[in-house]
Amino acid sequence: MKKIEAIIKPFKLEEVKSGLAELGIEGMTVSEVKGYGNPTQSTRPLYGPSRLPFIPKLKVELIVRNDLLGSAVAAIKQSARTGTRGDGKIFVQDLLEVIRIRTEERGDQAL
Template structure:
């Protein structure tokens, strides 16, 4: 199993979510996060523009069986990319075990 973590633009979340559903990824968690990056984000307060390095993004955490890894990453890459600085990052790591709390069942079948 693989854990795929993606940090994407908040404005791209719905498109990414739809792309993930199209490839069969129907379960994941997400958070609104703030981070620092190469991109500067502008804000207007009382008519005055301010630039900050604090960037608002959406963080996705997805665990898939190995055979879904490529399709999941491709769905995120294709749907989240704008070609501009700040499109985000994808991180992939191994998951050694998964348990369904309700039944105690373990393994890849718990992801279905």
């Protein structure tokens, strides 16, 4: 199993949800976050104090079976991309265990 974290523009959430739903992936956690990217690409002044603004984003977190990883990442990339700066990032991590608290199911059955 893999954990996917995607940082996306807020207005792209519905497209991301739809793209994942087409794969049968409907469970996810969405959090409002703020951040900024590579400051060397910004338009801030080179000298003097600078204040980089934090930009509102959404963090989408989901757990997928290994066989769905490539399709899920592709769906997020396709639906979240605008082609402009700040489209976001996707992080993928190995997941050791998933346990459904209510039923105590483990692994893929807990998804």
